[in-house]
Amino acid sequence: MFTGIVETIGTVESYITTDSSESGGDDNSGVSLTITDASSILDDCHLGDSIAINGTCLTVTKFDSNSFKVGISQETLRLTNLGYLQKGDKVNLERAVSGDVRFGGHMVQGHVDTIAEIISIKNDSNSIIFGFKLRDFKLINYIVHKGFICLDGTSLTVIDVNYTDATFKIMMVAYTQQKVIMPLRKLGDWINVEVDLTGKLIERQINTSLENQLIDKQSSLYKLIDRLIDEKLSKLN
Template identity: 65%
Template sequence: MFTGIIEQIGSVQKYLALDDSQTGGNGASLTIENAGPILKDCHLGDSIAINGTCLTVTEFNNDSFKVGISDETLRRTTLGSSKVGDKVNLERAISGNVRFGGHLVQGHVDTIAEIINRHPDGNSISFTFRLRDSEFINYIVPKGFIAVDGTSLTVTGVNYQEATFSIMMVAYTQSKVVLPLKKIGDYVNIEVDLTGKLISRQVELQLGSQISNENSQLYQLISRIIDKKLSRSTRND
């Protein structure tokens, strides 16, 4: 788990679409440099989020570390388009004694989004994004949490028809994360708030359970409504 509070901005040192080395696992791999401050307590197998994507450290030294990337992660995230020199957000998985400053972030990216607008608002920057997979807009609510490239942010507006949402980034945060470096047309990783997904799933399960149970209050209510409609239809005939 992560908090969405970025600890370090690193740089892509190397991206390999096929890494057949012992630490590459015959898949894609990514090596990140300028990561020294978060590697002082690093161990092989530790989890580090790169632009909001939880990945496992397979190799590291004092300044850089390497991770493998699965095909599923490549499909879900922007990491497959990584280029040498790209700046990335870094955050270590939380430990038990860390203050929780952001929100609960799993590091499991749901989809990507395109930056379709950005403009200054005082000393802040307003960003608007369009989701690639529009179904995830149902989990985004105004004033709710969202993780953009792993950064915990507050949603300022949502357009459910257009599958777009907006955030406002204050001046302090601008110097700590990579988003201000991106322009209109660039893509970012999106993880919607876990709470919304859990509530939605529980509602689906409860409704499904009650509809299939003839003794449930919901089933009986629907049956009465149908009987009433049928009775009216018969009288009108």
């Protein structure tokens, strides 16, 4: 679990597309990523620890005082922007939370849902307004005005949503701009998106409740539907 408060910015040292099985894939499709400039988050690191890279929860398979290595599965490559990384690119880094960490952002799983394209960048005084378009349109239903969203591992607040176009906007204040990689991005770049887990949980609970009521003849919903059908049939007769 993460908070969406980026701890430091690392640098891609190497991106290897054919690696041993320790990378997280098999010998033919394994992918490994080594991140450097990460000393500030490695003082308490252990093998097997979770570190979010651009909001993607990954497992440390090797590390030293300044760098660490993770494996990336093919499923992760399909869902995230990690496959676009090249040597020298900057990435947001955050360790998994410990018991004494304040939740300055929001509850982030590190399970990226999809990617979004940057379609607009506009300066607003000392802030920047970024506009995005989702690759997977259906996920726009989990994004709400003034709700949480995690972009490349950064907890942000949605300031505008267009459900028809599957687009949304966020505003980034000057302080945050200095701590994350978003200001380095340009139009057309792809950003990792994790929608707020709360919306998905509520939807699942509602769907489950409706499904159960539809098969329970004693439920209020079943009785309501039955009554409405009877009323319609009586009018036809």
